[in-house]
Amino acid sequence: MTIVTYVLATVVGLAAGFAGVGGMLGVGMSWRLPALLPLGGVSLVLDPLAGVFLAMIGFAAVPASLYALGDPRQARRGRGAYLLFVGAMAVVPLAGNALTFLLAWELMSLASYMLVVHDREAREAIRAAWVYAVMTHAGVVCLIAGMLLLGTWAGSFEVDAWRVAAPGLAAGSRNLVWTLLALGFAVKAGVVPLHVWLPLAHPAAPSHVSALMSGVMIKLGVYGLIRISLDWLGDGPLWWGAVILLAGAVSAMVGVLSAIVDRDLKRVLAFSSIENVGIILIGLGAGVLYHAAGLPALAVIGLTAALYHAVNHTAFKTLLFLGAGAVVHATGTRDMEALGGLIKRMPWTTACFLSGAVAAAALPPLNGFVSEWLTFQALLQNLLIEQPAVNLVFALGIAALALTGGLAVACFVRAFGISFLAVPRSDASAQAHEVPRAPRLAMTMLAVTCLALGLGVTVIVPALARVGTDLVGVVGTLALGDALVLDVSGNFASLSVPVIAVALALAGLGVFGGLVVTGRGRARPYETWSCGRMLQTPRMEYTATAFANPFKRVFDFFYRPVQQIDIAAHPASRLFVQRIDYANPTRSLFDDWLYRPLLAGVNRGVRVVRVLQSGSANLYLTYILLALLVMLVFA
Amino acid sequence: MIGELLAAVLQLVLVGLGAPLLIGIVRTLKARLVGRRGPSPWQPYADLRKLLGKERVVSTTTSWIFAVTPTVLAATMLVSALIVPLVISRPALGFAGNVIVLMYLFLVGAFFLALAGLDAGSAFGGMGSSREVAVAALAEPTIALAVFALAMRAGTINLGGVVERVSADPWLALAPGHLLAFAAFFIVMLAETGRLPVDNPATHLELTMIHEAMVLEYSGPDLAIVEWAAAMKLFLFMSLLANLFFPWGVPTDAGVATLAVGAIVLAAKLTVLAGLLAVMETAMAKLRLFRVPELLAGSFALALLSVTSMFLLR
Numbered sequence: 001m002t003i004v005t006y007v008l009a010t011v012v013g014l015a016a017g018f019a020g021v022g023g024m025l026g027v028g029m030s031w032r033l034p035a036l037l038p039l040g041g042v043s044l045v046l047d048p049l050a051g052v053f054l055a056m057i058g059f060a061a062v063p064a065s066l067y068a069l070g071d072p073r074q075a076r077r078g079r080g081a082y083l084l085f086v087g088a089m090a091v092v093p094l095a096g097n098a099l100t101f102l103l104a105w106e107l108m109s110l111a112s113y114m115l116v117v118h119d120r121e122a123r124e125a126i127r128a129a130w131v132y133a134v135m136t137h138a139g140v141v142c143l144i145a146g147m148l149l150l151g152t153w154a155g156s157f158e159v160d161a162w163r164v165a166a167p168g169l170a171a172g173s174r175n176l177v178w179t180l181l182a183l184g185f186a187v188k189a190g191v192v193p194l195h196v197w198l199p200l201a202h203p204a205a206p207s208h209v210s211a212l213m214s215g216v217m218i219k220l221g222v223y224g225l226i227r228i229s230l231d232w233l234g235d236g237p238l239w240w241g242a243v244i245l246l247a248g249a250v251s252a253m254v255g256v257l258s259a260i261v262d263r264d265l266k267r268v269l270a271f272s273s274i275e276n277v278g279i280i281l282i283g284l285g286a287g288v289l290y291h292a293a294g295l296p297a298l299a300v301i302g303l304t305a306a307l308y309h310a311v312n313h314t315a316f317k318t319l320l321f322l323g324a325g326a327v328v329h330a331t332g333t334r335d336m337e338a339l340g341g342l343i344k345r346m347p348w349t350t351a352c353f354l355s356g357a358v359a360a361a362a363l364p365p366l367n368g369f370v371s372e373w374l375t376f377q378a379l380l381q382n383l384l385i386e387q388p389a390v391n392l393v394f395a396l397g398i399a400a401l402a403l404t405g406g407l408a409v410a411c412f413v414r415a416f417g418i419s420f421l422a423v424p425r426s427d428a429s430a431q432a433h434e435v436p437r438a439p440r441l442a443m444t445m446l447a448v449t450c451l452a453l454g455l456g457v458t459v460i461v462p463a464l465a466r467v468g469t470d471l472v473g474v475v476g477t478l479a480l481g482d483a484l485v486l487d488v489s490g491n492f493a494s495l496s497v498p499v500i501a502v503a504l505a506l507a508g509l510g511v512f513g514g515l516v517v518t519g520r521g522r523a524r525p526y527e528t529w530s531c532g533r534m535l536q537t538p539r540m541e542y543t544a545t546a547f548a549n550p551f552k553r554v555f556d557f558f559y560r561p562v563q564q565i566d567i568a569a570h571p572a573s574r575l576f577v578q579r580i581d582y583a584n585p586t587r588s589l590f591d592d593w594l595y596r597p598l599l600a601g602v603n604r605g606v607r608v609v610r611v612l613q614s615g616s617a618n619l620y621l622t623y624i625l626l627a628l629l630v631m632l633v634f635a
Numbered sequence: 636m637i638g639e640l641l642a643a644v645l646q647l648v649l650v651g652l653g654a655p656l657l658i659g660i661v662r663t664l665k666a667r668l669v670g671r672r673g674p675s676p677w678q679p680y681a682d683l684r685k686l687l688g689k690e691r692v693v694s695t696t697t698s699w700i701f702a703v704t705p706t707v708l709a710a711t712m713l714v715s716a717l718i719v720p721l722v723i724s725r726p727a728l729g730f731a732g733n734v735i736v737l738m739y740l741f742l743v744g745a746f747f748l749a750l751a752g753l754d755a756g757s758a759f760g761g762m763g764s765s766r767e768v769a770v771a772a773l774a775e776p777t778i779a780l781a782v783f784a785l786a787m788r789a790g791t792i793n794l795g796g797v798v799e800r801v802s803a804d805p806w807l808a809l810a811p812g813h814l815l816a817f818a819a820f821f822i823v824m825l826a827e828t829g830r831l832p833v834d835n836p837a838t839h840l841e842l843t844m845i846h847e848a849m850v851l852e853y854s855g856p857d858l859a860i861v862e863w864a865a866a867m868k869l870f871l872f873m874s875l876l877a878n879l880f881f882p883w884g885v886p887t888d889a890g891v892a893t894l895a896v897g898a899i900v901l902a903a904k905l906t907v908l909a910g911l912l913a914v915m916e917t918a919m920a921k922l923r924l925f926r927v928p929e930l931l932a933g934s935f936a937l938a939l940l941s942v943t944s945m946f947l948l949r
Contacts, residue, residue: 402779406772422756496731507710542761550769
């Protein structure tokens with residue numbers, strides 16, 4: 001039964017993927033069942049933008065389901081929720097009216113909630129699911145409010161009607177609707193400071209689910225932001241784009257800074273998802289700004305960069321989560337300080353994880369680099385907007401993107417280097433074994449996809465640029481030159497990933513061949529040098545915590561680390577130390593300054609309201625009578 | 636076509652063979668400045684030859700990452716040598732990548748070198764890796780903003796375009812925004828190539844070093860390649876500084892005569908920069924590691940000033 005479910009999920013994924021590619025290439029479809037439900041019934045519309053996201057969902061669900069097939073016993077619990085999760089996600093981008101959208105959105109959230117709480121014994125998972133449920137429903141409330149307002153003002157709950165009616169609405173009401181919907185979508189996308197659920201929920205779910213949550217589900221928040229900023233609500237003011245860009249810059253930096261210091265391998269990946277959503281939003285924000293500033297051709301570039309990075313992040317983050325899942329499966333731990341040495345025990349997983357890490361660190365010639373490069377090109381052309389304040393927003397975006405790129409390299413050196421290289425730090429890690437064939441196949445597929453998405457830039461960028469053109473209505477200045485070159489805005493910038501990849505390969509072969517031909521390839525194996533010590537133990541290795549220390553010190557205003565040293569001495573003399581406990585935890589800025597005061601405020605408010613609830617039925621009857629009277633007076 | 640091929644070969648040869656000489660010149664100048672006679676500028680070649688002849692000892696703890704890293708590192712530098720305008724404004728691979736690509740190609744090298752540092756499982760390697768990636772990460776925003784400042788002036792960020800734009804209007808190179816960006820980029824160069832005051836290329840005291848700690852496990856031919864790649868990185872960074880910010884005399888067409896002129900001009904500019912580097916390294920002490928971020932923040936401030944001045948003066 002489990003196998004049937006996951007095979008079915010694979011088939012659904014394939015179907016959705018190909019339908020999505022069709023939609024991207026311009027195959028439009030619309031399917032309405034007005035009688036099925038109240039408030040307009042079910043309505044599904046396939047357009048190019050929906051196609052991109054449908055393809056992402058579909059093609060990510062295939063390897064994730066395949067991975068689950070490798071260990072059916074583990075994946076047994078929650079298989080129904082998984083199928084519902086995949087199905088609901090596939091409906092979200094297709095939804096053509098408010099009801100369909102909200103229904104699919106809520107089903108997706110509920111199904112993923114079930115999957116987060118799949119381990120009902122673990123307190124951590126229960127807390128994660130609780131935070132997730134609260135945050136996601138706060139988001140849904142914003143979405144419902146926004147859509148109801150928009151529906152009322154536009155006179156219809158159909159998306160098509162919104163597009164027609166939006167330009168006629170007052171600026172104030174459009175801004176209100178945008179803010180409400182943007183808040184709702186930002187929660188799902190994990191935009192800082194609404195991200196607190198993400199690093200809790202994603203690691204708690206089983207790995208094939210974390211892969212989909214991080215790889216795809218949060219992208220639907222981005223999808224919503226694209227829709228409201230460029231499509232449903234018509235042309236917006238400059239500040240929509242500026243808000244998106246700055247939120248993206250903050251998310252990217254906060255995400256990567258949090259990822260650098262975390263010890264939990266899956267949580268590192270979850271934080272890295274926040275970072276990548278930030279990068280996507282930097283591109284999208286640039287696009288929205290250009291659109292509002294009357295430069296639609298540049299808007300297409302920003303939008304293309306955002307979509308491209310969304311696709312790329314789906315590929316490499318799904319891969320990384322499946323790789324982390326393989327590690328957890330083999331060692332039983334997610335703590336990087338207990339891993340190490342896996343490169344000799346799980347060579348296949350290691351190679352796949354490394355390609356994901358290289359892509360996530362945005363290094364050429366893999367896919368993460370290409371979309372980050374395109375994002376840079378979108379940002380660097382902002383001089384065409386002649387408003388210093390806007391230029392400054394862009395300059396901050398450029399600096400944030402560059403810092404994020406550098407820190408992402410550090411983050412993935414640490415995540416890969418500590419977890420996979422050198423000597424195992426625990427018995428579990430020393431006795432690790434390679435995962436079965438199905439997960440290996442799933443990871444290999446994704447690693448190849450990462451390479452293909454990087455090398456195939458001249459195929460993918462025009463396809464995505466067409467999607468942007470479909471939204472903005474103008475052809476972007478992205479052209480293809482000779483030798484697989486991508487030209488941005490004429491002579492502004494050009495890139496040829498295949499040429500760079502081939503040149504790198506040739507140069508590497510040349511150097512390596514030179515060494516081998518001259519007989520310098522042979523090596524004498526010996527032990528690692530460490531100041532003449534007698535034997536090498538894992539305790540001599542650099543730890544994940546130590547690796548992160550320079551960052552903790554440089555960015556201490558963000559981490560606000562505290563040192564706790566607890567020395568237990570022998571009762572006879574304090575000179576005989578028996579035990580030293582040392583902890584150097586960081587404190588979350590958002591918990592301390594945002595959520596704790598907020599929750600305290602809510603608690604105070606609730607305490608005031610509780611006075612009304614005395615428990616006496618007579619009093620309640622009086623309330624009802626009063627409420628009735630008030631309504632009669634105002635009616 | 637033949638001229639372009641010639642230019643490509645010349646660039647590779649200049650970077651591949653000239654890089655050790657540049658290191659040697661800096662060392663000799665530094666020695667002279669403190670009153671020593673110092674080794675001959677050709678000494679690095681002798682060092683490399685010696686290392687290439689030695690046995691390669693590889694720790695049993697390491698994996699294939701450690702083995703391929705020197706090759707990857709050298710490959711990224713050789714590819715960069717065909718992108719940076721050295722003797723011609725549009726070199727062979729200039730069309731395939733711009734400054735952003737260069738910045739990330741250097742990061743590829745840093746990524747693999749840092750992994751190799753962790754691979755042997757010694758504390759020194761990890762310490763070096765951690766510091767190296769920290770410094771590299773903090774240098775990135777400055778590079779990006781300096782590039783942005785250049786792009787604003789030139790209307791392109793393809794290196795050839797920037798070079799030709801400023802060549803066409805030589806006084807542009809002395810505009811305040813331009814000079815600020817140069818200063819910012821110079822500091823980044825010091826950090827990225829492991830020079831004083833960020834890292835001391837002459838030290839072998841484990842606790843103070845960054846680059847040397849990371850490559851501690853390499854020996855023989857592997858070490859030779861790592862050192863060679865480090866020299867190429869310095870050469871490329873200094874050439875970028877020379878030709879991107881002061882592109883006077885960089886030829887735009889590939890004839891034998893113009894290429895020769897280009898090479899001579901480059902040599903002259905590099906000598907001046909090497910002198911500047913030597914003076915700075917002699918005059919300055921190494922900063923404590925945790926003061927380095929302040930230096931890089933300073934360079935970031937310079938780059939931001941440069942960008943702002945260009946907003947205001949456009």
